[in-house]
Amino acid sequence: MQIEVDRSSREPIYRQLATGLQQRIRSGALPPQTRLPTVRQLAQQLGVTRLTVHSAYAELQAGGWVEATVGRGTFVAERIDELIAPPEAQLGREVSPAGMVSDILRIGQLPGLISLAKADPAHEFFPMRNWQRAIELALEAGGPQLMGYTTAQGEQSLRSVLAEVVRERGVSAGPDEIIVTNGVTNGMSLITDLLARAGDTVLLEQPTYLGMLNILPSRGVRAVGLPMDGEGLVIEALEAALRRERPAFLYTIPTFQNPAGVSMSPARRAALLDLAERHGLMIVEDDIYGRLGHAGASPPSLKAADRSGRVIYLSSFSKSLMPGLRIGYVVAAPELIGRLVYLRQAQDLCSPPLMQRALAIFIEQGWWQSHIKRMLPRYRERRDALLSAMERFFPAEVSWTRPQGGFSCWVTLPRGSSVSDLYMSAITRGVAFTPGEVFSPAPNPQPHLRLCFSAEPPERLADAVATLGGLLRERGGRHGLAEPALSDYVPVV
Amino acid sequence: MQIEVDRSSREPIYRQLATGLQQRIRSGALPPQTRLPTVRQLAQQLGVTRLTVHSAYAELQAGGWVEATVGRGTFVAERIDELIAPPEAQLGREVSPAGMVSDILRIGQLPGLISLAKADPAHEFFPMRNWQRAIELALEAGGPQLMGYTTAQGEQSLRSVLAEVVRERGVSAGPDEIIVTNGVTNGMSLITDLLARAGDTVLLEQPTYLGMLNILPSRGVRAVGLPMDGEGLVIEALEAALRRERPAFLYTIPTFQNPAGVSMSPARRAALLDLAERHGLMIVEDDIYGRLGHAGASPPSLKAADRSGRVIYLSSFSKSLMPGLRIGYVVAAPELIGRLVYLRQAQDLCSPPLMQRALAIFIEQGWWQSHIKRMLPRYRERRDALLSAMERFFPAEVSWTRPQGGFSCWVTLPRGSSVSDLYMSAITRGVAFTPGEVFSPAPNPQPHLRLCFSAEPPERLADAVATLGGLLRERGGRHGLAEPALSDYVPVV
Numbered sequence: 001m002q003i004e005v006d007r008s009s010r011e012p013i014y015r016q017l018a019t020g021l022q023q024r025i026r027s028g029a030l031p032p033q034t035r036l037p038t039v040r041q042l043a044q045q046l047g048v049t050r051l052t053v054h055s056a057y058a059e060l061q062a063g064g065w066v067e068a069t070v071g072r073g074t075f076v077a078e079r080i081d082e083l084i085a086p087p088e089a090q091l092g093r094e095v096s097p098a099g100m101v102s103d104i105l106r107i108g109q110l111p112g113l114i115s116l117a118k119a120d121p122a123h124e125f126f127p128m129r130n131w132q133r134a135i136e137l138a139l140e141a142g143g144p145q146l147m148g149y150t151t152a153q154g155e156q157s158l159r160s161v162l163a164e165v166v167r168e169r170g171v172s173a174g175p176d177e178i179i180v181t182n183g184v185t186n187g188m189s190l191i192t193d194l195l196a197r198a199g200d201t202v203l204l205e206q207p208t209y210l211g212m213l214n215i216l217p218s219r220g221v222r223a224v225g226l227p228m229d230g231e232g233l234v235i236e237a238l239e240a241a242l243r244r245e246r247p248a249f250l251y252t253i254p255t256f257q258n259p260a261g262v263s264m265s266p267a268r269r270a271a272l273l274d275l276a277e278r279h280g281l282m283i284v285e286d287d288i289y290g291r292l293g294h295a296g297a298s299p300p301s302l303k304a305a306d307r308s309g310r311v312i313y314l315s316s317f318s319k320s321l322m323p324g325l326r327i328g329y330v331v332a333a334p335e336l337i338g339r340l341v342y343l344r345q346a347q348d349l350c351s352p353p354l355m356q357r358a359l360a361i362f363i364e365q366g367w368w369q370s371h372i373k374r375m376l377p378r379y380r381e382r383r384d385a386l387l388s389a390m391e392r393f394f395p396a397e398v399s400w401t402r403p404q405g406g407f408s409c410w411v412t413l414p415r416g417s418s419v420s421d422l423y424m425s426a427i428t429r430g431v432a433f434t435p436g437e438v439f440s441p442a443p444n445p446q447p448h449l450r451l452c453f454s455a456e457p458p459e460r461l462a463d464a465v466a467t468l469g470g471l472l473r474e475r476g477g478r479h480g481l482a483e484p485a486l487s488d489y490v491p492v493v
Numbered sequence: 494m495q496i497e498v499d500r501s502s503r504e505p506i507y508r509q510l511a512t513g514l515q516q517r518i519r520s521g522a523l524p525p526q527t528r529l530p531t532v533r534q535l536a537q538q539l540g541v542t543r544l545t546v547h548s549a550y551a552e553l554q555a556g557g558w559v560e561a562t563v564g565r566g567t568f569v570a571e572r573i574d575e576l577i578a579p580p581e582a583q584l585g586r587e588v589s590p591a592g593m594v595s596d597i598l599r600i601g602q603l604p605g606l607i608s609l610a611k612a613d614p615a616h617e618f619f620p621m622r623n624w625q626r627a628i629e630l631a632l633e634a635g636g637p638q639l640m641g642y643t644t645a646q647g648e649q650s651l652r653s654v655l656a657e658v659v660r661e662r663g664v665s666a667g668p669d670e671i672i673v674t675n676g677v678t679n680g681m682s683l684i685t686d687l688l689a690r691a692g693d694t695v696l697l698e699q700p701t702y703l704g705m706l707n708i709l710p711s712r713g714v715r716a717v718g719l720p721m722d723g724e725g726l727v728i729e730a731l732e733a734a735l736r737r738e739r740p741a742f743l744y745t746i747p748t749f750q751n752p753a754g755v756s757m758s759p760a761r762r763a764a765l766l767d768l769a770e771r772h773g774l775m776i777v778e779d780d781i782y783g784r785l786g787h788a789g790a791s792p793p794s795l796k797a798a799d800r801s802g803r804v805i806y807l808s809s810f811s812k813s814l815m816p817g818l819r820i821g822y823v824v825a826a827p828e829l830i831g832r833l834v835y836l837r838q839a840q841d842l843c844s845p846p847l848m849q850r851a852l853a854i855f856i857e858q859g860w861w862q863s864h865i866k867r868m869l870p871r872y873r874e875r876r877d878a879l880l881s882a883m884e885r886f887f888p889a890e891v892s893w894t895r896p897q898g899g900f901s902c903w904v905t906l907p908r909g910s911s912v913s914d915l916y917m918s919a920i921t922r923g924v925a926f927t928p929g930e931v932f933s934p935a936p937n938p939q940p941h942l943r944l945c946f947s948a949e950p951p952e953r954l955a956d957a958v959a960t961l962g963g964l965l966r967e968r969g970g971r972h973g974l975a976e977p978a979l980s981d982y983v984p985v986v
Contacts (some may be wrong), residue, residue, distance in 0.1 A: 025519050035914070051633065058634035062850070064649040064668075069657070070857045079667070100647070102838065118642070126637040135628060140544065141551035147817035149611070152595070156557040164562070175557075178560070182675065182841035193711075218686075218839040258539040324640035326845045345595065347682050347840065348675035349704070351805070352819045352848055357555070364563045385640040 005046060013048055014055035017257030019112075021056065025065055025076055036066060036074045086331050088392050100210060100438040114464040116386075117255040117432040119258055119319065119407040120455040122378060126322050134362040135354065142357050150353040152344040153337065154180025154329070158360040162329050165363065169290055170304025171313055173331045178353050179340050184288050184316035184328040186213040188251070190343050191284055191312060191330065196221045196248035203241055204251040207259050207439030207448070209286065212251055216441075221248070223441035230401075232257065232264030235271045242279045247310040249312075254302050255318065256289035259439050260410045261403030263299055273302065276310045280452050287315045288328075289406035291372055294380040298405060317359065319407065319454075320372055325360055327351065381408070385458035386451060386465065395476055400451075407454035410436070413447040416473065422449075425471050431464045498539060506541055507548035512605075514549065518558055518569055529559060529567040547867045593703060593931040603729065609959040610925040612751055612812070612900040613948040615871060619815050620864050627855040628847065635850050643846040645837040646830065647673025647822070651853040655822050658856065662783050663797025664806055666824045672833050673844050677781050677809035677821040678704040681744070683836050684777055684805060684823065689714045689741035696745040698726050698735055700752050700903065700932030700941070702779065705744055709934075714741070716934035725757030728764045735772045742775040742805075747795050749782035752932050752943035754896030756792055766795065771804045780808045781821075782899035784865055787873040791898060802826050810852065812900065812947075813865055819845065820852055872900070878951035879944060879958065886962030888969055893944075900947035903929070906940040910968065915942075917966050924957045 003020040005013050024030045036042070039057065043050045057074055060066045068074040103117070117339060138146060153159070156201075159175035166173055181187040188211065196202055198220030206225025216223045226237045233252060241247070250303065252272075253263035264272070276283050285302045292298075303313040316328030330340060344350070362368055386409055390400055400411040413419065421437040426433060436448025449468075453461055496513040498506050517523045529535070533549065536543040553559045561567040579948070596610070631639060646652070652668035659666055674680040681704065689695055691713030697705060699718025709716045717738065719730045726745060734740070745765075747757035755794055769776050778795045785791075797807040802825075809821030823833060837843070855861055879902055882891055893904040906912065912928040919926060927942025942961075946954055 055634050055636075058650075059638075061650050061653075062635065062638070062648065067653050068857070070859060079669075097854075102834070117658035119744075120641065123637040123641055126640050128632065128640070131640065132629070132632055136625070139621065139625055141548050142555065143548070144616040144621055145552075145555070146623070147619050147624065148616055149811075149880055150611065151815045153510065155555065157554050160554075160560050175571075181791060182844075186841035211839075215839045319644075320635075322640035323642045324846050326841065326843070341595070345709045346704075348679035348819065350819070351675075352845065353817050355848070364561070366563060453664055 003046065005048065014052045014059070017046070017048070017052065017056035018059045021060060022063075022065060025080060030076050032076050032078050032080045034076045036076070038073065040406035050266065056479055062130050069376040100434060102146070113427070113430055113432050114456055114460050116434040116451045116453070116461070116464055116465075117434045118455060119452045121322065121407075122321055122382075122455055124374070125371075125375060125378065125458075127367060130367045130371075131322070131358070131362065132367070133366070134358040134367070137361050138354060138358040140412070142353075146354045146357055148353065150350045150356070152179075152341045152350050154351060155353055155356040155360065158327075158356040160315055161360045161363045162331075166313065166315075166331055169287060169298075169299040169315075171331055176334050177331055177337055177345065179330050179332075179337050180356060181314075181316075181318040181328045181330060181344075182240065182326045182348075182351055182387075183318055183323070184286060185215070185313050185315075187328050188212055188284070188286070189215050190340050190347070191249070191314075192216065192219055192221060193343050194336070194339055195282060200248040201245045202249055202251060203238065203245070203247045204441070205253065205257065205260070206444070207436060207442065207450075208251065209253060209258055210434075210438055213439070213441060225441045228257070228260055228262065230262055232262055232268050233272065235268055235275065237271070239275060240283065242275065247281065250276070251284045251286065252302070253286045253288070255287055255299055256292060256403060256406030258289065258406055259408045259434070259436070261401040261406060261408055263404065269299070269302055269305065273305055273307075273310070274320075277308055281310065283311045285311050285313050287313060288319050290315060291320045292379065292407070293405035294376060294383060295404065296376055303331065310348045312336065317368070320375075321359075321362075321368055325355055325359060327355060382453040382456070382458055382461060383409070384459045386453040389462040390451075390469075393466045395469070395472055397476075398472065408450050408452045411449040411451055413449065413472070415446060417447045417472075419447045419449060422468075422475065426468060429467050429471070433464075433468070496539065498541065507545045507552070510539070510541070510545065510549035511552045511590070514553060515556075515558060518573060523569050525569050525571050525573045527569045527571070531566065537776070549678060574648045593927060606920070606923055606925050607949055607953050607960075608925040609957055610927045610948065611713055611942045611948060611951065614812055614815065614900075615868065615875075615948055617950075618868060618871065619683070620860060622981075623858070623864075624815070624851070625857065625955055627851040627858070627860070630854050631847060635846075637656040639847045639850055641846065643665075643843045643849070645778075645834045645843050647671070647844060648846055648849040648853065648882045651820075651849040653719065654853045654856045655824075659806065659824055662780060662791075662808075663793040663853045664824055669827050670728035670824055670830055672809075672823050672825075672830050672837065673849060674821045674823055674837070675819045675841075675844055676710070676811075676816070677807050679778060680807040680809075680821050680823040681705055681777070681834050682708050683840070684742070684807070685712055685714060686836050687711065687829070687832055688775060689693065693741040693804070694738045695742055695744060696731065696740045697934070698746065698750065699934065699937070700929060700943075701744065702883075703931055706932070706934060718934045721750070721753055721755065723755055723759050725755055728761055728768065730767070732768060735768065735774065740774065742777050743769070744777045745795070746779045746782070748780055748792055749785060749896060749899030751899055752901045752929070753781065754894040754899060754901055754929070756897065757795075759792065762792070762795055762798065766798055766800075766803070770801055774803065776804045778804050778806050780806060781812050783808060784813045785869070785872065785900070786898035787869060787876060788897065789869055796824065805829065810861070813868075814852075814855075814861055818848055818852060820848060821827075861963075872947055875946040875949070875951055875954060876902070879946040881954040883944075883962075886959045888962070888965055890969075891965065901943050901945045904942040904944055906942065906965070908939060910940045912940045912942060915961075915964055915968065919961060922960050922964070924960045926957075926961070 005016050012204050029306050039050050039053045043053045061068055066074050067077050074114055098153040159178045162178050163173055163175050201222045201224050227234045256263055287301050290298055303311040313331040317325050397414045400409055423435050500508045526899055532543050532546045536546045552763050554561055559567050560570050652671045655671050656666055685708055694715045694717050695709055696717050698721050720727045749756055780794050798802040806824040810818050890907045893902050896902055916928050927943040
């Protein structure tokens with residue numbers, strides 16, 4: 001097996017090994033169904049530990065490059081052709097919210113790509129040791145009960161901790177006013193099932209979280225977008241919409257909005273709550289980025305100022321800790337929670353109690369809070385790297401938001417630019433982003449990109465922006481990118 | 494703190510301690526918000542290890558008896574009144590599928606009750622050490638990637654293993670024909686969303702799995718029950734229904750049916766597939782108990798004989814391993830899987846990759862197979878204990894099935910017996926079962942109980958049956974239980 005490892009490289013040896021094997025599979029040197037050396041053999045040959053080889057094989061297996069069967073060995077995957085096809089053959093088949101969610105989840109599994117597509121926390125800083133410790137502590141204390149069923153509402157121990165957690169966002173709720181969900185997307189899906197019927201309308205910010213635009217049409221619910229500016233949702237537009245529509249609810253991300261990267265101003269928040277009161281509007285507040293103010297400070301949640309129970313509050317640990325937990329939660333009146341519990345029972349009974357209990361312990365130990373504290377300067381650094389690279393590499397006609405928190409930046413291209421063409425070209429050059437159109441229910445005259453800065457180190461962000469800048473300039477000539485913005489140009493954010 | 498522990502008892506000391514504390518909380522000796530001694534203090538006072546006290550506190554916390562805050566200590570819960578109300582105040586509020594699922598999940602959290610209500614694997618035999626080892630191996634090999642997002646279809650490594658797993662049930666499928674779900678209930682929920690619209694009809698066995706009767710009305714889908722006998726689903730009844738209805742699909746549990754405890758005969762299986770072919774009927778096969786034949790042998794799955802892709806196959810690890818994994822799967826044609834993936838994205842994006850990868854490793858190590866092998870004689874022993882206790886303690890007018898696999902036994906009472914009255918009385922005496930009516934979409938003239946024998950040791954099963962037998966005899970006098978069965982009595986199983 002001709003594979004070289006460079007011990008002086010910053011790249012871990014197991015990754016070098018995995019990449020080397022991928023190259024040999026790609027080139028055909030290792031055809032489908034070839035048996036690979038055993039872990040022991042390869043470790044001996046390369047002079048590395050068995051764990052290193054094991055990790056490389058596990059990564060290849062996870063990516064579908066090889067298949068392993070106990071007692072028989074590890075083999076190059078039979079259907080490897082699908083994998084070694086160029087990435088654009090697998091991606092971009094459908095520029096729709098559903099197609100894009102699918103792409104974004106796949107992109108995470110493709111090695112080598114610089115991804116600005118996914119609003120993902122930085123994996124390399126995941127507190128793996130403390131997480132493993134929390135699992136051990138949970139198993140020690142909880143034993144087999146943690147591998148049984150639990151209630152659909154979620155583990156009491158976690159809900160008690162969550163009551164403390166939301167208090168820091170100004171939300172006062174007991175454990176009975178909380179339901180644990182499989183991430184925030186699941187909370188939105190359950191709330192949609194609870195409050196909206198097929199044919200109903202839901203109002204939301206334009207642009208908004210992709211997942212919501214994926215959920216609504218799957219229920220036959222119509223999404224109506226409302227404009228935003230630098231202070232967030234434009235209240236006059238909401239008021240006009242409320243005169244026309246009787247929406248099931250308004251979905252909003254008031255704090256560090258994804259993808260726009262702006263927060264709703266205090267005046268707008270007050271006006272929104274006032275309007276909701278007058279029109280009997282239910283508000284679903286997604287506070288997933290609420291803790292992730294780059295300077296540490298965050299505006300208080302909408303729910304904190306909700307006097308009449310019109311706000312249903314949602315959040316999760318996917319951005320502030322690790323998305324693989326698949327743990328989010330909804331805070332609402334006990335009566336609504338009771339109905340969400342029934343829907344949850346008719347969806348999947350309950351979330352894994354081990355993950356819930358381990359997370360409760362993780363938070364009780366103070367490890368979540370210290371992780372956030374450690375991450376905020378990192379995210380600020382990455383945001384700054386993205387902003388200054390855009391300043392340097394992007395054509396003058398391109399503009400963008402300057403987020404004070406969260407993971408994403410919203411980039412506005414001049415009219416007439418083809419974002420899907422840029423998307424496919426960028427992927428071919430090893431850079432992924434998300435085309436702006438998938439974040440809006442209605443076509444937008446102005447083309448946009450969402451660039452997420454959270455998951456890549458500053459150097460790679462700069463490389464990616466340089467690549468995108470080059471592509472934008474190339475296209476500038478062809479597609480009139482250099483044209484001045486038209487006079488009817490309305491900034492979305 | 495006046496608590497006595499009995500070191501000669503078979504009950505673990507931490508449980509004695511938890512029970513002792515519960516009694517003191519219940520009696521008011523420890524009122525709400527009382528601070529409990531620290532773990533160290535109580536361990537010293539009682540001469541037990543700190544882990545023991547920690548486990549007792551964790552159990553109390555999990556049950557909502559106490560609340561703990563790092564740095565402040567452990568306190569008797571503020572809202573303890575809700576907990577110390579008699580259990581019937583919390584249970585049996587609603588004898589409907591949704592109410593009963595809720596009860597069944599709660600019953601698992603109530604200490605002290607002998608529960609024959611839940612088709613739960615035996616917790617005391619959960620392979621906790623190997624499971625923890627599998628988590629460690631997964632984390633070693635997969636690292637932070639395991640705490641990120643994964644694809645909605647599920648981890649490639651697990652789907653490769655599942656392809657092997659289903660092969661042993663006669664199902665030939667590649668990893669791309671499999672989607673990972675949050676248990677089998679989630680598979681059913683997604684398939685219902687895929688194949689049925691509000692107003693549609695779904696055919697199912699009567700009685701059938703409670704979860705399905707909970708899912709269908711939540712989607713506005715009508716459930717129509719078909720009779721069963723000792724050979725399973727009555728094919729003539731299906732044929733008649735197919736002449737009347739155009740069902741979205743038929744849901745069936747052909748092997749070791751829950752709750753009936755019978756399997757569909759080979760002749761019926763062949764007739765069913767033939768009928769499906771002729772009528773263009775889709776069949777959803779739930780094979781969750783397929784591996785759990787008490788004598789080791791199981792009929793092959795329906796899907797194994799499906800030549801025309803009319804069978805969608807579902808299963809999970811909740812019965813054969815541990816329900817807290819929340820991992821099930823659906824096997825279907827790639828085109829259907831692709832549509833389920835989109836629905837999964839609009840539900841909760843993906844299942845926790847750590848749980849998926851650890852389960853893949855657990856199975857690859859052969860630990861799942863050896864666990865099943867170890868459990869089968871246990872379940873047989875428990876079934877036998879239940880059957881002989883019923884023989885001994887139940888009035889002669891009561892009859893029941895003799896399951897060859899699975900976890901549940903279906904008990905038929907004479908007409909006129911009030912099952913909900915029995916349910917409440919049994920709970921007061923510390924015994925839980927499930928009233929039969931919740932397993933059927935239409936009222937049944939004959940009253941039934943489901944007794945699950947899987948989760949309690951033989952002695953406790955006998956105690957529970959003795960209690961139920963006593964209650965049945967008491968009621969016999971009042972409600973005419975001793976009356977001979979009427980001539981129009983049709984056995985449901």
